[in-house]
Amino acid sequence: MADIRRIGILTSGGDCAGLNAVIRAVVQRATYGYGWEVVGIHKGTAGLLSRPVEADVLNLSQFTGSLLRMAGTVLGTTNKGDPFDYPMPDGSRADRSTEIVEGIRELGLDAVIGIGGDGSLAILRRLAEQGGIPLVAIPKTIDNDLGDTEVAIGHDTAVEVATEALDHLQPTAASHDRVMVLEVMGRDAGHIALSAGIAGGADIILIPEIPYRIASVAGKIDRLRQLGRNFALVIVAEALRTEQGEPVAETKQSGDVHYGGIGHYIGRRIAETTGAETRVTVLGHIQRGGTPTPRDRLMASSFGVHAVDLIAEGRFDRMVAWVDRGVIDVPIADAIRAYHAVETEGALVRTARGLGISFGDD
Known part of the structure; x- marks a missing residue:
């Protein structure tokens, strides 16, 4: 098992039903299974641009039965502002990716779980490569157009x-x-x-x-x-x-x-x-x-547990996926390479x- 003590989790891109169920599953698996500390990063990458970084330690007492049933994300999210081409107040554009990497290091994280769609995961992967950040991804999109997974959180x-x-x-x-x-x-x-x-x-x-x-x-x-x-x-x-x-x-x-x-x-x-x-x-x-359907809750729970297990195994740059009635994992690059059309x-x-x-x- 990798030497892990503290992991982070963030939601990025549009919200959807099932995100809170993923967060809950990650905290429960990390706590019960490995004794790790889980840090919830607020507002996606936007929270990592703030100083101090907008984040809190998540614990089991926060995850009562009601959270499983809630839509949206208690961590907040963002679908604005590519950190590699960030719109500044004066109308200019700036590369703020280094600030995000510094924010992750400031939190003392050994690995990060990112929940997002193709655009968000492409940005997170690029940030992870730049900063040497161990990253595991969970697919989230109501459009269900991510490659290499039959199901994404929120679609059902x-x-x-x-x-x-x-x-x-x-x-x-x-x-x-x-x-x-x-x-x-x-x-x-x-x-x-x-x-x-x-x-x-x-x-x-x-x-x-x-x-x-x-x-x-x-x-x-x-x-x-x-x-x-x-x-x-x-x-x-x-x-x-x-x-x-x-x-x-x-x-x-x-x-x-x-x-x-x-x-x-x-x-x-x-x-x-x-x-x-x-x-x-x-x-x-x-x-x-809306209240997440049972299927979205099942997928969220399965994905969250598998994502934590991937970190424990030291297997990074992977996205969890649902194929042939089971949870697998695939390279993030393969999943985001092309969208999955009808x-x-x-x-x-x-x-x-x-x-x-x-x-x-x-």
């Missing part, structure tokens, strides 16, 4: 929230003879839209991986009418583009691109093409909250087509 709860939204929209759609369009998150991939669309009985699923035509969408709605249906449910991933291939997004002052608005575009085009009365619902950050010929797409769901490409 996000799908449940989107599915529940479709469950709520169906009765009002039927009551008013409407087409209901639901826009869900999915920065690069359509996993949430695909899974929730099948589970929630959507008639049309539009995702960035499958090119669509509004004429095909309209044709599906017309066929439903011919069958006696007076409503339709459409679910759309936020990264979907217009028919002309243009993204519907807003560029912030920071330079970050925020997707949003494609649902209204699709709703408007459906109304223009079919004459149907349409309504649009944008779930947005509602998908990041497989257009995969089982879920075939299932959806078999159910008569349209992707707007028929």
Whole structure:
């Protein structure tokens, strides 16, 4: 076993359900299994830029049963400010990576567990390489687009929230003879839209991986009418583009691109093409909250325990992953090399087509 006495943990990137369950699992495994001290770093890498560093020792008394059920992260997180190209108050950019490495050393940590998505883990890995910091990673993204793992923390709860939204929209759609369009998150991939669309009985699923035509969408709605249906449910991933291939997004002052608005575009085009009365619902950050599902809690617990065990074994620069109904670990570099898009010929797409769901490409 590696000579470890004190480890750190931080959450980075967007929040999601299941993060607190990971933190709890790490503290319990480190304490019960190895007698280590666990330091919780607040606000992700932003906390490491503060002086003094924003961090606290975590102990078992803080982790009652309620934390397992809480969404968000008690440590706080950040998805702003690349430390290698940090935006300064005067508008300039600076490399503040050395300050973060110094912050980790100030805490006297023997290893760090980082919980994040592809962007966050790429930054953490680069920092670890620069500072010689032993790092283990845990995948977290509601989009479920990280490579080399079938499951990431937060995805299952996000799908449940989107599915529940479709469950709520169906009765009002039927009551008013409407087409209901639901826009869900999915920065690069359509996993949430695909899974929730099948589970929630959507008639049309539009995702960035499958090119669509509004004429095909309209044709599906017309066929439903011919069958006696007076409503339709459409679910759309936020990264979907217009028919002309243009993204519907807003560029912030920071330079970050925020997707949003494609649902209204699709709703408007459906109304223009079919004459149907349409309504649009944008779930947005509602998908990041909510009580974590049992599956997210199970994954979080499994990942947290395995991450601590990797540190004990002295195996670093690894990310825990779920493959073939078990926990494994893979090189972080492999996991973040390319995002995992929806497989257009995969089982879920075939299932959806078999159910008569349209992707707007028929």
